[in-house]
Amino acid sequence: MADQGLNFDNPLFKQFAFYSGVVIVKTMSMSVLTALNRIGKSVYANPEDCAIGKAMDRNCKPTLTDPTVERIRRCHLNDLENVIPFFLIGLLYVSSGPNPATALMYFRIFTGCRLLHTVAYLCKVPQPSRALLFGGGLVVSLCMAFDVIRKAC
Numbered sequence: 001m002a003d004q005g006l007n008f009d010n011p012l013f014k015q016f017a018f019y020s021g022v023v024i025v026k027t028m029s030m031s032v033l034t035a036l037n038r039i040g041k042s043v044y045a046n047p048e049d050c051a052i053g054k055a056m057d058r059n060c061k062p063t064l065t066d067p068t069v070e071r072i073r074r075c076h077l078n079d080l081e082n083v084i085p086f087f088l089i090g091l092l093y094v095s096s097g098p099n100p101a102t103a104l105m106y107f108r109i110f111t112g113c114r115l116l117h118t119v120a121y122l123c124k125v126p127q128p129s130r131a132l133l134f135g136g137g138l139v140v141s142l143c144m145a146f147d148v149i150r151k152a153c
C-alpha cells in the first residue's frame, strides 16, 4: 500500500506541499502588494499610519475607498476564502489514499485557477473569466471534500 502519511516520504504529500506552498505564497504576496500601493499612493487606512506617511506626503488623509487598494484587498480576501479550505481539505484528502493521478490533476487545476484568478482580478479582465476561474478552484476543493466525506462514512 502506498505511503499515505503527511510527510515527504509520501510523493503525493510532497506534490501537495509544493502546490499549497505556491498558492499560499501567492496569497501572502497580496499583503505586500497592498502595502506597496498604500505607500506609493499615500493611501493609509488608519490615522497613525498616515502620520508615518506624512514624512513623504503632507496631504495624506486616512482613506478606505481607494479603488486600486480595495481591489487588491478583495482579491486577497477571495484567496483566503478559497486557499484555506483547499489546504485544510487537501490534508485530509492526501491522507485518505486518493488516486495519485487524480489528486495531482486537482492540485494543478486549483493552483492554475487561483493564479489566473488573481491576474483576471487585478488586470480587470472582463467576466465571466474570473467567475470561471473561481468556479474551477471551488469545484476542485468540493471534489476533494466529497471524496473525504465519502471515505470517512
Ligand SMILES: N[C@@H](CCC(=O)N[C@@H](CS)C(=O)NCC(=O)O)C(=O)O
Residues within 6 Å of the ligand: 074, 075, 077, 078, 081, 130, 131, 132, 134
Ligand atoms: N465572497 C465572494 C464569493 C463569490 C466569489 O468568490 N466570486 C468570485 C467570482 S465572481 C469572485 O472573484 N468574487 C469577487 C470577490 O470576492 O471580491 C464574493 O463576494 O464575490
